[in-house]
Amino acid sequence: MKYFLSIFSLLAAFSFIVPVQAEPCAAEGFVQDAGAAFMGAARSGSAGAFTGAASRYADLRGIALFALGPYRKDLPRSREGEYVALTKKFMGSFMAQYAEHFSGTGMTITKCAGNTIATKLSTGQILTFRLQGSHRIADVSVSGIWLAQTMRSKFTGVIKKNDGDVGALMSWLGN
Numbered sequence: 001m002k003y004f005l006s007i008f009s010l011l012a013a014f015s016f017i018v019p020v021q022a023e024p025c026a027a028e029g030f031v032q033d034a035g036a037a038f039m040g041a042a043r044s045g046s047a048g049a050f051t052g053a054a055s056r057y058a059d060l061r062g063i064a065l066f067a068l069g070p071y072r073k074d075l076p077r078s079r080e081g082e083y084v085a086l087t088k089k090f091m092g093s094f095m096a097q098y099a100e101h102f103s104g105t106g107m108t109i110t111k112c113a114g115n116t117i118a119t120k121l122s123t124g125q126i127l128t129f130r131l132q133g134s135h136r137i138a139d140v141s142v143s144g145i146w147l148a149q150t151m152r153s154k155f156t157g158v159i160k161k162n163d164g165d166v167g168a169l170m171s172w173l174g175n
Contacts (some may be wrong), residue, residue, distance in 0.1 A: 025112030027134040033057070034137060035107040035119060035127065041095070043103035050099075051092030059136040060088050065137075067151040071159045074166045083166075084174035103124055113123070120135045 025031075034057040041049035046141070054060060061080075064087035065072055082137055095102065104121030111118040113139075115131045130137040139148040155169055162168030 013129040025109055025117065027058075027117055027131055028109055028112065030034075030057075030135050031036070031109060031117045031119065031129055031130075032107060034129070035121075038095075038102045038108050038127075039104050039107070039121070042104075045096060045099050047089075047092040047096040049092075050095040051088055054088065054091050054095070054137075057137050058091075058140075060084060060091070060139060061134060062136075063087070063091070063148045063151070066148050067155045068159075068166070068169075069152050069156040071156060071164065071166055074159075074164065076166075079166075079170065082171055083173075085171060087151070090151070090173050094147070098142065138153045 012016070033051070036081065037053035037057060038050070041053045059083050064084045066073075068075060069089065090140050100119075102125075103121045104125060106122040107119050107127070109117060115133075117129045119127045119129070121127060125140075127140040130136055130139040130141075131145075139146050158169045158172050159166055
């Protein structure tokens with residue numbers, strides 16, 4: 001009798017265990033679409049194609065303002081649109097220069113944790129997207145190097161070299 005009670009107790013206990021399902025990646029479709037756009041831009045090798053992909057999928061204004069670092073407060077509001085346009089052009093050229101890192105014929109999501117989505121291209125290249133919300137890219141890492149962080153280092157270096165003059169950065173970006 002004790003044997004049957006023990007079995008019954010175990011069965012009753014296990015009946016309350018519910019299998020835990022992995023959380024779906026809410027931004028999976030968006031990241032797949034963005035990845036396809038960047039891989040297409042890589043196939044063309046064109047700065048304009050990368051600029052177009054970034055315009056569709058990235059928070060360009062947010063990335064541009066982040067790249068100013070502590071000098072953000074020194075950008076005149078009247079020149080913000082011009083600065084964002086110059087930064088967008090810079091991003092397209094920069095990504096085209098490293099197009100081979102975005103090349104592939106497919107992409108697999110390997111990890112989805114909050115606003116960070118890790119992917120692997122068919123070539124084995126690792127891309128990690130940091131999202132603003134679920135439908136705007138705030139930054140992308142290629143081989144562990146974050147684009148917005150790299151831009152911030154470069155941009156603040158140019159400004160610092162020119163005694164804190166944000167206008168010098170805009171001149172540099174325009175050339």
